[in-house]
Amino acid sequence: MFTRQQLRELATPASFSRGQAYFEEGAVGRIRYREQDNFYSAIVSGSADYGVELSLAEDENAPDFFCDCPYNYEGICKHAVALGLAVLARNDDAMAQPPAPLKKPKQPPAPAAKQVAAPAGPSAAELERAIKEVSKPDKLKFLEQHLRQQPALASAFVLHFYDSPSPTDPLDADAALPPLHTLREELRLALTRLRFDQDNLFSADGSPLPVNSYYIQRPALLEQAIGIVYVVLRPVAAAVCGALAAARLAEGLRRLQGAWAGVQATMRPAADVFWLFSGSYAYTISQSWLTLLRETGVLELLAETPFEAGEAGRCVPGLVRPVLESTPPTPRWTTPKYAPYAPPVDASGGMQLLLAAAANPSLAPLLWPVLQPHEPRLSQSLRLQLAAGLRDWQTWTTLALAEGQLVPATAQRLLRFYLDRADRPALLRAANTLLGYQKEVVGAFVLMYVKATEDRPLYVKALTLRALQEQEFADFDELSGLWEPEERQRFVAQVLGKQKQSFRPLFCARVLAAEHRAPEILALALKLDWHPRPYAHPTRTDQANLLDLE
Known part of the structure; x- marks a missing residue:
């Protein structure tokens, strides 16, 4: 075992x-020890x-x-020193008989919580003095200890900060499942130890990366x-x-929970020499x-x-x-300090899973009774998925039309x-409603x-949108046989008028020819830039076609 002097x-x-100050303030969490390789972590x-x-x-x-x-200077960092001192104190405690405390306690030792309370409590002045003098880490540790030991106090704590306590997860008591902490730490350590430097990144041809080409x-x-x-x-996703x-939902869900916990706990890689992630490594891995x-x-x-x-x-x-968690904690990295442009991420990571599970016919009937009392909190997407899972198609179609x-x-x-169910009237009604919002799709x-024979106005509107976007004369030709005179006039005015949208000269020329306005084609051609330029000639093909058309 090393000594305090070696650590210094x-x-x-x-x-x-x-x-040392961190250690004395109680900043070191629970120490985990792996005996087979003499490994400590905290x-x-x-x-x-x-x-x-x-x-x-x-x-x-x-x-x-x-x-x-992020410490990258001489010697080990202050966090490593704190863990080293805690390990030394832990081993000293194990060898001492009876065990000695790591530091002078300012609150009763753990066994005192199980003893019979004293007949008279401290006076108001004594309590006020203790609240002021006891350090914040010690007070938090004392609170955490009693929250875990006293269910009534824990319920009061949760109810004070949340609307209602979340139900206990039965998977926590299943010893056959991989431990959540193990899954979390395995992924967190693997992501934290990645190094993005000259030894792991290469040029496009596989050669070492020159610094000046970064x-x-x-x-x-x-x-x-x-x-x-x-x-x-x-490999985590494969598991x-x-x-x-294999229909082992409990195992799959536990692995998903552990993976997201590991992703959420990761802050930065071991090295990011080229600042590729701009301080948003955690956001990148979550996405x-x-x-x-x-x-x-x-x-x-x-x-x-x-x-x-x-x-x-x-x-x-x-x-x-x-x-059920009405105010879930926001991760530190939701808005990265050096990447404020990064959009926020789902704080719990579970909404994606819930949306998928809600559409499952074997899960939706079990989810709905639990979620129904909280219906005002349910997003429209979640209600839509639940309706699909419950096979409530009337509700689903109403929600789908809105979303x-x-x-x-x-x-x-x-x-x-509607197409799969051969419900043509409903299909046409939905298409007429949605075309104004989702033109391309x-x-x-x-x-x-x-x-066109089913719904001429709908078909003409869809074909007109494509003609304006792709500017293919075949669409104009087909529309000519479907348009009413005023519809044709509006289209021609939009193409040939002074609009923000830019139309290709050849398409405009063909519209002029179809409208028997051939003399205007020459004026259109004269507006083009015919002077040769050393590099790009974006309109050269249209210019040649205009000459042929003329």
């Missing part, structure tokens, strides 16, 4: 002094929470430290870096897929994880796999937690729903599945 020699005087709370590790080889006295804080190659380097993150995340595909859930089919499996009722029932409390005005995928899904659907 590993750090600068400033780091050792600040680390969370040290300073300006933020940092994961610190200490490993000690049998043939070496000097400890090896790792901390995910700014040119930054997009490619960022793509490489995200690929390295995916290497860590993919989730395997559990869900990568949510993207991976879609790409690997995790959300699809959660929405479609039939789960046994008993297995599904014990997973409901964990799935509905994002709704489809904002979400193109929902609009397309609603139209496909709904217009393409109408031109593919609706005939």
Whole structure:
């Protein structure tokens, strides 16, 4: 075992002094020890929470430290010093008979909480003095200890800060499932230990990266870096897929919870030499994880796999937690300090899972009784998914029509729903409503599945939108046989008038020719830039075609 003097020699005087202060203030969390490789780890709370590790080889006295804080100067950081001192104190306690306290306590020792209370409590003055003199970390530890020991106090605490306590997650008591903390720490450590430097990033041809080419190659380097993150995340997603595909919902959900907890706890990599993530590493990996859930089919499996009722029932409390937690804690990295442009992320990470599970016919009937009392909190997307899972198609179509005005995928899904059921009147009504909101998606659907003889105004409107966007004369030619005279006049005025939208000269010329206004084509051609330029000639093809047309 190392000594206090060796620890002092590993750090600068400033780091050792600040680390000692952290230790004495109780900033070191619960120490976890792995006997097989003499490995210690803990969370040290300073300006933020940092994961610190200490490993000690049998043939070496000097400890090896790792901390995910940004300190990159001489010696070990203050968080490592604090853990080292805590480990020394822990080992001293284990050898002492009876055990000695790590430091002079300012509150009753833990066993005192189980003893019979004294007949008379402290006076108001004594209590006020204790509240002022006891340090904040000691008061928080005392509060946490009694919150865990006294259910009535815990309920009062939760009710004070939340509307109602969240239901207990039955998965926490299942010893057959992988521990949540283990899953969290495995992923957090793997993501924290990644290094994005010259040893792991390369030029496009695979050669070592020249320093002076960084700014040119930054997009490619960022793509490489995200690929390295995916290497860590993919095995986790694969394990989730395997559990869900085998209908082991509890295992799949526990792995998803552990993965999100690990992503949420990660703050920065071991090295980001080129500042690729601009201080938003945690945001990047969270988005990568949510993207991976879609790409690997995790959300699809959660929405479609039939789960046994008993297995599904014990997973409901964990799935509905994002709704029942009315004020979920916001992660520190929601708005990165050096990347204020980053949009916020779902604080709990569970809403994606709940949306997928709500559409599952084997889960929706179990979710709805729990969520119904909280219906004002339910988003329109969640209500839509629940209606699909409950097979309440009347409610679903009403909600889909409203959401489809904002979400193109929902609009397309609603139209496909009516098409599959051969409900042509409902299809035409929905298409007429949604075309004004989702022009591109709904217009393409109408031109593919609706005939002009079914609904001429709808078909003409969709074809007109495509003609204005793609500027193909074939669409104009088809429209000429469908338009009313005033409709044709409006279209021609829009193409040839002074509008913000820019139309290709050749398309305008063909419209002029179709309108028997050929003399105006020469005036249109003379407005073009015919002078040769050394590089690009964006209108050269249209100019040549105009000459042929003339």
